[in-house]
Amino acid sequence: MPQSLSLSAAAGPKRPSEWLRALFRRNEIALLLSLVALIVFFSLASDSFLTTRNITNVLGQASLAMVAGIGVGVLVISGEIDVSIGSLAGAVGIPLVVIMNMTGSLELGIAGALLLALCVGVVNGFLAAYIGINSLIVTLGSMFVIRGAVYLYTGQKAIPDDLMLESFYQIGNGRLFGAISYPALVAIVLLSAFIYLMRHRPFGRKLYAVGGNPEVARLAGYDVKRVKFIAFVICSLLAGISGILLSSRLGSAVHVAGLGFEFQVVAAVVLGGVSLAGGIGSLFGVALGVLILSFLANGLGMLNIATEWQLVTTGLIIIAAVAFDELKRRAK
Amino acid sequence: MSEITQPAKSGPVAGRLANNSQIVLLALLVVLCIGISLSAAQFYSVENVIAILRQCSLVLIVGAGMTMLLIAGEVDLSVGASLAFSGCVAMDVTNKTGSVFLGALAGILFGGLVGLFNGLVVTRLKVNSLIATIATMMILQGGVFLYTREAVQNKHQQPAFTDISTGYLGPIPLPVIIAAAVFACAYVALRYTTLGRYIYAVGANAKAARLSGRRPEQLKLLVFVVTGLLAGLTGLILASLMNTGQPTAGRGFELTVIAAVILGGTSLLGGRGTLLGTLLGVLILKVIDNGIIILRWDQNLQMIVPGVVIVLATYLDLVRRRADAR
């Protein structure tokens, strides 16, 4: 049994001394150490890395993947997957900007964007959880359909924000007290909320149970389909929020926004120790996975290493991380 | 006490059970063709039919490998990135050696190497193939730009390089011939050889196959390499078609291929699927594509329709199988 992977799944009821011992068996520690090593390395290698400006910049970048990653993490823990989040994150920009242009109201725009995300989540969740179609196929399908619909609607052109609303600019680029960017704030709030949910709410535990062993979950009286359905909706809503922030940073609804985003996010989630088989992993791990990939990308950029290396190293790190987990599991 | 679930109903036709869904696909294809030709007569023109076949050939070549891979219970999402890289390698080596043959060989072999890498990561390091090949896709997408900043041009304007895709054998374009040959080989291998049987067995139940003295890892590795080689071949043809090695070619190609294979009735869970189904799946998707163009519909529908079709096809398959189980 993957003790090292037990994470928050076993973190619940523990005495303090055991908690400490368990902590060191967990792979969050390895991830955390990797992150620290990465930061130390890049700050030694480049003067401009460890500056407030750069760090806030990285955190801002990481926030978008973090928000979407929380959703994907929740869904993968429940034993399903969603690869349509990139298309969705791109697509929500359209109702956002179009409604804003029409009504002049950012709030209505955001409501429209979230409504779209909700609809996508409901459709994905209905087809996958209730009808029982493999979630990879369902979301591969919606990935095509959403992106195609965006192209169809926009004619493959970006839709500009005509009103240049300051508030629209602020949500993606502004800072609270000039220090912490709003996207980072959103990410931190959502992360805390969902970590709390996954550890301390019965529903969070149901997500683990349903992903870990659906049959046992059913015997324990859980409505497995409903739990998975809700996970799909959560995942889409968070992808939608991520898309709203993205759209604000881009300053318009860009038809190609979020291309390939799903792969980045899935990669970070897996790197963070969430098992694709379901039932294993923690959102804290997901957050670390996102941060590692973001700092790596940024650091390599700082060292003037071609940005393409980021993709290469990311790919290699994912293979190494998953293979390492598997080896540890087999060693036991 | 009756011991058999379906005494009479499925008796003699049971062997053709897998073909039921193919009849549906065939009917769908016929309906599509008739529907499109009623609104646009040029659908049946020789040029258009050849254009459709040429379109199909690229997807079919990789689709043949992907079908075997899915039957063996694995998947490869890196084929799109791999074929772009292979095309660049083929063009580059052609430029450097002056030999189209060596260039072509290098391109195909590069694809094979990618397949070998995927196969080793999946079978030796035991990384889930979905994740492993997403990672490979990233590595290749980054790597190809490190290899070449921009598109690799056919510097010496070697006509032989473009002939690979634009040449004809009689009235039939070369890519179609190549695809037909690949398809025929794969079909025979899967249908009539022990190798094909073992691929099904490994996908249907790897433990049972191992208990029977097979080696699931080696078989899977082989199928990964074959899929890689076929992606390399497709990259070569695509580069020839564009007369350049284009690093950004093939984005999303893996999804089209998987869509066609799944539409053809191959199961993501392994052990189930046929190449004939894949052929029909490819034809349907490409006829839809073509129909959208000649009916002058918005070309962006080319993304939406396959998305809906995959989900629908999987749903119908599910319904049929649930009915079976009763």
Next chain:
Amino acid sequence: MHADATIDEPAVATIDPAMEMTGIGKRFPGVLALENVGLTLEPGKVHALMGENGAGKSTLIKILAGVYQKDAGAIRIGGVETDLRSPRDALRQGIKVVFQEIALISEFTVAENIFIEEYPVNGVGSISWKTIRRDAAALFERIGFNVDPAAKVGDLPVSQQQMVEIARALAHEARIVVMDEPTSSLTPNEVALLFGVIRRLASLGIAVVYVSHKLDEIFEIADTVTVLRDGRRISTKPVGEHTHDSLIQDMIGRRIENLFPRSRGVARDDVVVKVEGLSTDSKLKDVSFEARAGEVLGFFGLMGAGRTELAKAIVGYDPIKTGRITIAGQPLSPHNTRTGVSLGIGLLSEDRKTEGLMLELPVLQNASLASLEQFARAGFVDEKREKSAVQAFVDRFRIKTPGLGQQIKNLSGGNQQKVLLARWLMRGLKVIVVDEPTRGIDVGAKSEIFALIDQLAAQGLAVIMMTSEMPELLGLSDRIAVMAEGRITATMSRDDATQEKILNAAIA
């Protein structure tokens, strides 16, 4: 056949029954699992449910647990007719079931698993981990179980996991507690503890259903016994009216004389399998034995004794740490099924679905998997020869299938098992290892499998049979080896073997 007509109904209870099932019927593809079965539970009484594997006990329990839905009949709980459409319905009605297969989330701690059906929450709806820890510890204290509530379930041995399952059924208010073979992997001390718990439950007015095929346990703990056979109720009586013999008579019926046909003569002298000092990392410790051509060597052991591990190690499926395995004088390279198969040893796995059948594929391909090369020329399969070879086995084994193209998932368990046997015999084996060969198979089909195994031995194969079924072991084996905790604790000949001797060695 019409056993129902002669059932002695227990005297009318003075108290209202806690639950009443009448005329319950359930059909699965190919099998009529239950036909017109009734069961009445009284509060404060322990009702034993007995029967052989495949008699319908598990199906009846799963209907009670809401896992399966009945096709016919009625369930009344506290006098009210109720439909148990899901496990949640059953839980709401106060029905707690301890399943034979471990139904715990292995990633969760022991304490959390106790409360997954209903987490204690505080005022704002957060889980109160403190309550969970405290109540779990208190619960274990109360019933005398020695399990660490903070341990992860997946890290515990099977017997402790089973204790956790039992504890979970007691964590909340229950009206009916059902235990499906709860003692299969418990030590005698744990069994004594469990019986104490059951008596306490009964004294609280809870109706307990106790499923087992261990006669001694029934006489110790039960008030009433219902025996099922072939999906029908054979009898319901107070336990005092039964003797060992009458219970066995009810369970096995008239089939006992012809269940184990024996056509073979004496085993030959040539040793086909020789295992010396075999140990594995996971379980086995210094296992040595020989099996001769023409004999059935039966291995008996309780759950977790290492039977399946032994089976998998000697065919080369699992790695071994030390030891030597020779097949007909040739050494088998460990952890390599290829040499095993080519030397002529094959395994009929206990887990048909995950290690034997290719469910989606037809009978033909399932049967020929291990022998395909025989029908191949230059890599191409000669399907005509293949089909006629498979057809020959279908006829010989009387496998009931509409055709060779039929998907194997549509056959009954017994016929599936025969196809898997054919898979090996088409190869011409020297040794066949059969692990729980009749698990999940109708009683009728069982005797056919027994007959086939007997024929195999008669033809000169060495048959190594792993089983946890005492009648099967005694009826079929020429020699018996008993395992406990990864070791062979006793070997005896068929004539010397008694149920007591075997059990004593199995518990050692």
